[in-house]
Amino acid sequence: MGKYDHLYEKTIASQPIYDGRIIKVKVDEVLLPNGNTAKREIVNHQGAVAVLPLTDDGKMVVVRQFRKPLECTIVEIPAGKLEIGEEALACAKRELEEETGYVAENYTLLSSFYTSPGFADELLHVFVATGLTKGESRPDEDEFVDVLELTLDEAHDLHRTGEIRDAKTVVALYAWENKVLRERG
Template identity: 75%
Template sequence: MSEKDPLFEKTISSQPIYDGRIIKVKVDEVVLPNGKTAKREIVNHQGAVAVMALTDDNKLLAVRQFRKPLERSIIEIPAGKLERGEEPIECARRELLEETGYTAKVLTLLSSFYTSPGFADEILHLFVATGLTAGEAQPDEDEFVEVLHLSLEEARQLHAAGDIRDAKTVVALFAWEAKMLGFNHV
C-alpha cells in the first residue's frame, strides 16, 4: 500500500454503496500508473477462517450446506467470518465447534490468503485441527449443515464430481494430498 510502488493506484474519491452485516461495498475512483482514471468496485470484509480438521483415523471433517448464491448445496470445510476484534485462532475454535461439534487439541495456522483480491479485501486464515474430540454441534439459528467424515479418496471424488468447489476447501484438499505425499508443510 505504498505510493512508492510503481503499480500503486491512488484513490481520489470513494462512494459507499452498501453497508451490510457481512460486507460493505464501495466504488473508488483511482489514478492509474499511466495518469488516467478508473473506477474500482470494492467489497470490504472483516476476514474469515477455515478449518481443515483431520480425525485420528485420517478423515476430513466437512459440512454439506446450501449456498444461496449458487442455488445448491456444496461440501466445504468448516468456516466462518471473524467477529470484530476476534483472533483468527479463537474464531477457528468457535466455527469448528458450532458447525461440527468437535474441539481440537491442536490448531495450527497453515496459510492466510486473499479470497478474491480483484474486488475484495477478505483474508482467510486456514487452520489445521488435530487431536479432535467429538461433541454436539451448536449451529447458528440460520445455519443448517450436514457433517461428513471423508477419506482422501472420497474427497477427491467429490471434488471431481463438482460437489467440492469453493476455494478454501480446494486449498485444504490439495494441502491434505501434499501431506499424504510426504510434504511436511502441513
Template identity: 85%
Template sequence: MNNKYEHLYEKTISSQSIYEGRIIKVKVDDVLLPNGHTAKREIVNHQGAVAVMPLTDDGKLIAVRQFRKPLERTIVEIPAGKLELGEEPLACAVRELEEETGYTAQNMELLSSFYTSPGFADELLHVYVATGLAKGESRPDEDEFVDVLELTLDEAKELHKNGEIRDAKTVVALFAWENRVLRSRE
C-alpha cells in the first residue's frame, strides 16, 4: 500500500468464508477502521472477466441478447465471459468473441480495465475493441443461449434509451463507440 493513503486503510481483523461457488466466493471481513472503530465488509471475490466491443467494417456493433436470471429478463450486451484460472485477458477475449458470436477478429485493442463494483466486489473487467471481423459459427457454452445482433449506433442508443442495454460494460462500450464515431468525423 502507498503510505500516502495509509490514513484510509482498513485492516482486516478476521475473515469468514460464506460461500465458494464456480463463479464467485463470498466472505465477510471484520475490519479496523481508520478511526479505531470496527465494521463488517461483505466481499465478493471474482477471478475477473473480459468483454469485447466487436465493430464491423460497415460500422455495426455485434451484440448478444440473452436472459439474465438475476434480472429475470433478457438484455442486450456485448460478448463477455469470465477469465479461466491463469488465462490472459486477450486470450479470453478472443475465445469469448468466437464462442458467443462466431466472429473472429484480426485486431483486438484494450479499451479499458475497470472494477465493476468495488464497494463489494473485486472483479476486474477488461474491455477490448475487436475490428477486422470475419463471421463464423458460434459455439456457446451448453448452458448459454443467445441471439446474435448487428446494431447501428442509432439502434444501440435506442436500446439503451428503452432499457434493453443496461449493464455497465455495454454502456461503457456504447459511449466509447459513440466517441470513436464522433472523433472519426473531425
C-alpha cells in the first residue's frame, strides 16, 4: 500500500472521444475512494517546451500571435509541442529558431510542470536560453508571429495590460525578474 492510496481514483471504463493531431480526448469513469463513481474528461497531450530567450543586453525575446481559442492576439515566449520521441532540449532549440530566428549557445532547464492537471496531462518544459545569435525565423506554414525584444519593465507593462497572460510566459517573466534581483544582490 502506498502513502496516498486513500486518494487514488481507479479507472473502471474509458471512452475515446477525439483523436487529433495535437490532443486526444477521452472520458474515464472512475471509482472514487469513498466507493462512488464519477466521470473525468481528460485531454492527452504529447507535452511541450517553452523557451525564455534572454539577449546579452538584458531583453526577453517573445512572439506576438493570434490565439484562436482566446479570439485575440497575445505576447508569449516561444513554445511548441514535442514530436513523438523528441527530447525536450532538441524541441526547445527547434522552436526558438523556427519562431524567432534566434539560436542560443546555452540552455538551462528552468522548470517542468503540468499546465492544467485537472483535465490535461500536458507536461511543459521551460528552458532559459542565453548567448543568442539573431538569424531568420521560419515559422510553420500556419503560424504567423511578430518577434519582439522586451525589457523587464516593458514585459511587466504588457502583463499589466493583459497582452501577456498565458501561464508559461507569466512564469518565465517572474523567473526572469527573480534572476535579475538575485544578480543585483
